[in-house]
Amino acid sequence: MGENALRKQKLALRDEILLRVEKPARYIGNEVNAVVKDKEKVDVRMAMCFPDVYEIGMSHLGIQILYDMFNRFEDVWCERVYSPWLDLDRIMREEHIPLFGLESQEPVKDLDFLAITVQYEMCYTNILQVLDLSGIPLSAEERTWEHPVVIGGGPCTYNPEPIAEFFDLFYIGEGETRYRELLDVYKEARREGADRKEFLRRAAKVPGIYAPSFYRVEYKEDGTVRAMVPTEEGIPAVIRKEIEMEVSDTYYPKKPVVPFIKVTQDRVVLEIQRGCIRGCRFCQAGQLYRPVRERDVDMLKEYASDMLKNTGHEEISLSSLSSSDYSRLPELLDFLLGECSRKNINISLPSLRIDAFSLDVMGKVQDVKKSSLTFAPEAGSQRLRDVINKGLTESVILDGAAMAFEGGWTRVKLYFMLGLPTETEEDIRGIGDLCNKIAAVFFETVPKEKRVNGKVQIVASTSFFIPKPFTPFQWAPMCTKEEFLEKAYLTRSSIKEQLNQKSIKYNWHEADVSVLEGVLARGDRKISGVIRKAYEKGCLFDAWSEYFKNDLWLECFDECGVDIGFYTTRERGLDEVFPWDFLDCGVTKDFLAREWKKAMEETVSPNCRMQCQGCGAARFGGGVCFEERGDGYGA
Amino acid sequence: MERETVKLRIKFAKSGAMRFVGHLDVMRYFQKAIRRAEIDIAYSEGFSPHQLMSFAAPLGVGLESNGEYFDIAVQSHTTAEDMKERLNRVMVPGMEVLNITMLGAHAKNAMASVAAADYSVRFRQGYEPGFDWVGRSMEFYGKPSIMVTKKTKKSEQQLDLKPGIYSMSVKTDENGVPVLRLFVDASSSGNIKPSLVMEAFCREYGEELPEFALLITREDTYANAGTAENPRLVPLDAVGEPF
Numbered sequence: 001m002g003e004n005a006l007r008k009q010k011l012a013l014r015d016e017i018l019l020r021v022e023k024p025a026r027y028i029g030n031e032v033n034a035v036v037k038d039k040e041k042v043d044v045r046m047a048m049c050f051p052d053v054y055e056i057g058m059s060h061l062g063i064q065i066l067y068d069m070f071n072r073f074e075d076v077w078c079e080r081v082y083s084p085w086l087d088l089d090r091i092m093r094e095e096h097i098p099l100f101g102l103e104s105q106e107p108v109k110d111l112d113f114l115a116i117t118v119q120y121e122m123c124y125t126n127i128l129q130v131l132d133l134s135g136i137p138l139s140a141e142e143r144t145w146e147h148p149v150v151i152g153g154g155p156c157t158y159n160p161e162p163i164a165e166f167f168d169l170f171y172i173g174e175g176e177t178r179y180r181e182l183l184d185v186y187k188e189a190r191r192e193g194a195d196r197k198e199f200l201r202r203a204a205k206v207p208g209i210y211a212p213s214f215y216r217v218e219y220k221e222d223g224t225v226r227a228m229v230p231t232e233e234g235i236p237a238v239i240r241k242e243i244e245m246e247v248s249d250t251y252y253p254k255k256p257v258v259p260f261i262k263v264t265q266d267r268v269v270l271e272i273q274r275g276c277i278r279g280c281r282f283c284q285a286g287q288l289y290r291p292v293r294e295r296d297v298d299m300l301k302e303y304a305s306d307m308l309k310n311t312g313h314e315e316i317s318l319s320s321l322s323s324s325d326y327s328r329l330p331e332l333l334d335f336l337l338g339e340c341s342r343k344n345i346n347i348s349l350p351s352l353r354i355d356a357f358s359l360d361v362m363g364k365v366q367d368v369k370k371s372s373l374t375f376a377p378e379a380g381s382q383r384l385r386d387v388i389n390k391g392l393t394e395s396v397i398l399d400g401a402a403m404a405f406e407g408g409w410t411r412v413k414l415y416f417m418l419g420l421p422t423e424t425e426e427d428i429r430g431i432g433d434l435c436n437k438i439a440a441v442f443f444e445t446v447p448k449e450k451r452v453n454g455k456v457q458i459v460a461s462t463s464f465f466i467p468k469p470f471t472p473f474q475w476a477p478m479c480t481k482e483e484f485l486e487k488a489y490l491t492r493s494s495i496k497e498q499l500n501q502k503s504i505k506y507n508w509h510e511a512d513v514s515v516l517e518g519v520l521a522r523g524d525r526k527i528s529g530v531i532r533k534a535y536e537k538g539c540l541f542d543a544w545s546e547y548f549k550n551d552l553w554l555e556c557f558d559e560c561g562v563d564i565g566f567y568t569t570r571e572r573g574l575d576e577v578f579p580w581d582f583l584d585c586g587v588t589k590d591f592l593a594r595e596w597k598k599a600m601e602e603t604v605s606p607n608c609r610m611q612c613q614g615c616g617a618a619r620f621g622g623g624v625c626f627e628e629r630g631d632g633y634g635a
Numbered sequence: 636m637e638r639e640t641v642k643l644r645i646k647f648a649k650s651g652a653m654r655f656v657g658h659l660d661v662m663r664y665f666q667k668a669i670r671r672a673e674i675d676i677a678y679s680e681g682f683s684p685h686q687l688m689s690f691a692a693p694l695g696v697g698l699e700s701n702g703e704y705f706d707i708a709v710q711s712h713t714t715a716e717d718m719k720e721r722l723n724r725v726m727v728p729g730m731e732v733l734n735i736t737m738l739g740a741h742a743k744n745a746m747a748s749v750a751a752a753d754y755s756v757r758f759r760q761g762y763e764p765g766f767d768w769v770g771r772s773m774e775f776y777g778k779p780s781i782m783v784t785k786k787t788k789k790s791e792q793q794l795d796l797k798p799g800i801y802s803m804s805v806k807t808d809e810n811g812v813p814v815l816r817l818f819v820d821a822s823s824s825g826n827i828k829p830s831l832v833m834e835a836f837c838r839e840y841g842e843e844l845p846e847f848a849l850l851i852t853r854e855d856t857y858a859n860a861g862t863a864e865n866p867r868l869v870p871l872d873a874v875g876e877p878f
Binding site for chain 2 (some may be wrong): 011013016018019024028029030031032034147214258260261262308309310311313314343344346367
């Protein structure tokens with residue numbers, strides 16, 4: 001027997017529990033490439049948490065990157081932890097079993113750090129679940145050295161205020177740059193016997209680190225923020241995001257963890273670039289991750305080969321906000337096509353713009369009869385697409401569709417948003433019109449005898465627009481639930497009126513959850529009481545529509561005396577101080593305000609490669625801001 | 636076009652935490668392991684080719700095994716020892732490749748070959764029955780018939796387990812814990828779950844077998860190398876040749 005098989009495997013959960021719960025492999029660790037270290041030989045133990053079920057959390061690239069980075073530090077052992085599903089959650093509470101790290105199967109409470117990635121607002125109650133099951137007080141101020149330091153990161157922490165009460169620290173920005181420094185500050189503080197408060201104080205001075213307990217929020221009489229004030233000398237008033245400028249020479253996992261059970265992202269994920277040049281005005285990621293930084297194509301080739309070899313995955317996917325904008329895409333795809341066909345590996349290509357090049361590539365990697373094409377016009381009329389700065393015109397869509405139909409595709413997916421600023425009935429009716437025109441293109445392009453199953457399938461989906469911090473639409477009022485639903489009904493009836501309506505299917509999202517997401521996205525510290533109450537009343541897995549309990553949430557807003565409209569439907573003035581204004585994401589508030597005004601004027605802004613818009617991200621000294629460009633700007 | 640491929644039979648053990656990884660996920664695990672080990676496996680034709688792989692008998696979640704099998708078709712191979720070592724280098728704790736043999740061109744695939752299985756059954760600590768089960772086991776096995784009610788979705792069916800129990804004995808393991816060995820029919824038409832036998836055993840002496848009471852290890856899986864009339868049960872890898 002191998003040494004491995006002889007080693008007694010310890011599990012936190014008894015067999016009787018593992019045999020009772022759904023998918024016990026969520027809780028046993030032991031996966032390929034999971035890192036097990038000798039706990040006696042490390043100084044810092046941490047758990048990286050994605051507060052949702054294992055299959056979702058394991059699909060997240062950011063955690064894999066940081067897990068790999070931390071475990072490359074010899075003095076650190078980083079484990080993973082996810083939200084126990086509802087069945088195990090109940091058992092753990094009944095039997096007082098503490099939440100544990102997957103690798104060591106030991107309680108999270110005994111570790112030094114609990115790092116939680118906050119990827120969407122609807123996971124906030126799951127954050128409280130993770131703390132609660134770990135035996136960590138929900139409020140940061142009640143914690144002692146008996147408890148791990150709880151640190152948050154990820155896109156939602158660009159407005160950390162609604163959940164500030166529950167965290168000791170937030171790391172603002174990309175994790176590759178400052179964690180080493182933070183861990184060293186921690187080690188020194190512990191060596192000196194400093195108290196927890198003193199450690200947090202020192203941490204607050206590390207660039208990119210926000211320690212909420214050292215800030216006081218002052219409000220105006222109308223309930224908006226007057227100022228965010230550091231409570232001590234030496235605590236920074238503004239915290240700038242951290243950013244990795246050397247994206248081709250930094251941490252990236254060559255041996256990502258391979259789960260046993262099928263997870264959402266069951267494949268090698270190759271992040272080809274960070275950021276997006278496009279500047280769609282509703283998109284938060286497009287602003288937060290500026291400037292665009294491309295990874296070196298040779299690095300990507302090497303990583304693709306190594307990751308496939310080390311995981312045994314049968315599929316590789318490119319990851320970025322807009323893969324078509326990656327300048328070396330043809331070369332990379334050429335390489336992957338060669339590698340992958342030799343090894344029977346699938347390539348999945350999300351977020352490609354539909355043009356001759358992408359159709360050619362997709363035709364090589366997909367079964368065109370079975371796959372569908374995706375367009376994201378986001379709005380039904382050119383006018384509204386100009387407002388949101390979505391540079392996709394009707395002719396581009398129709399030409400792309402015609403090419404695709406000629407290539408054999410018969411299924412088209414279209415994504416739209418409802419409730420965008422300035423939206424009119426006419427804009428909404430444009431959704432039906434556009435779908436109809438695409439169907440007409442099919443019937444014009446493909447002669448009867450060549451039509452597979454004789455028809456085309458167009459699926460239009462709408463989501464509801466939610467204004468997000470650090471976007472030009474952060475000032476925009478959001479619709480009420482009733483307005484949203486009215487818009488969805490109008491969309492439906494406009495589709496029903498179309499000549500080709502039989503070829504068009506329409507789906508829309510729930511409105512309740514969008515309203516709540518809107519509150520949490522632009523909320524302030526006054527919201528945290530509502531979140532805590534919702535958790536205590538049993539709200540959990542709110543991102544899962546079947547478990548989302550809107551009535552309970554509404555009850556909590558009521559009991560806490562918090563007015564939903566203040567956070568959603570209220571239009572913010574240009575001079576309003578936002579709860580997140582103390583953070584500096586690189587893009588200036590001036591730039592966002594300029595873009596907001598241009599939106600109201602229905603004027604588009606060229607993308608970063610065409611013409612610099614002076615957003616502020618050039619201060620990071622690299623990326624697209626310093627590329628050779630048509631406008632003579634740049635290096 | 637027919638490609639020249641060779642069929643190999645791989646025997647592996649599953650223990651520890653891996654008991655909680657279900658059959659379909661074990662298949663996925665080995666598909667990836669074969670890629671990591673760079674075994675030159677053959678693929679099916681078509682737009683989404685899959686590895687040519689066939690598993691013997693699914694093992695229930697919670698069970699250990701020292702004798703699981705699957706067959707693969709390969710386009711090229713090295714020695715059994717080398718391939719075993721390569722696979723074991725990419726295993727996780729609780730999974731171990733034990734043996735690889737080569738099958739003849741006309742050998743039945745692993746799944747179709749399964750005729751019988753040999754199990755070790757222990758009672759989990761705290762779940763031992765109140766009666767002297769060690770003492771009574773041979774008496775139970777000596778009964779001319781062992782009737783159980785098998786529930787399906789549609790009906791309840793009376794079934795005699797006895798003809799499918801090829802042998803039963805009790806031994807003591809290295810820790811002094813009594814172990815019941817059960818050699819039973821595992822063919823697709825007559826598969827007998829050890830838990831079904833143990834339920835009948837307990838019921839015979841007036842007790843209900845509680846949930847989670849048993850710790851079960853499949854010791855090996857057997858094929859019939861003889862004929863239907865004159866069966867000769869041999870471990871699944873005895874059909875293959877060393878290489």
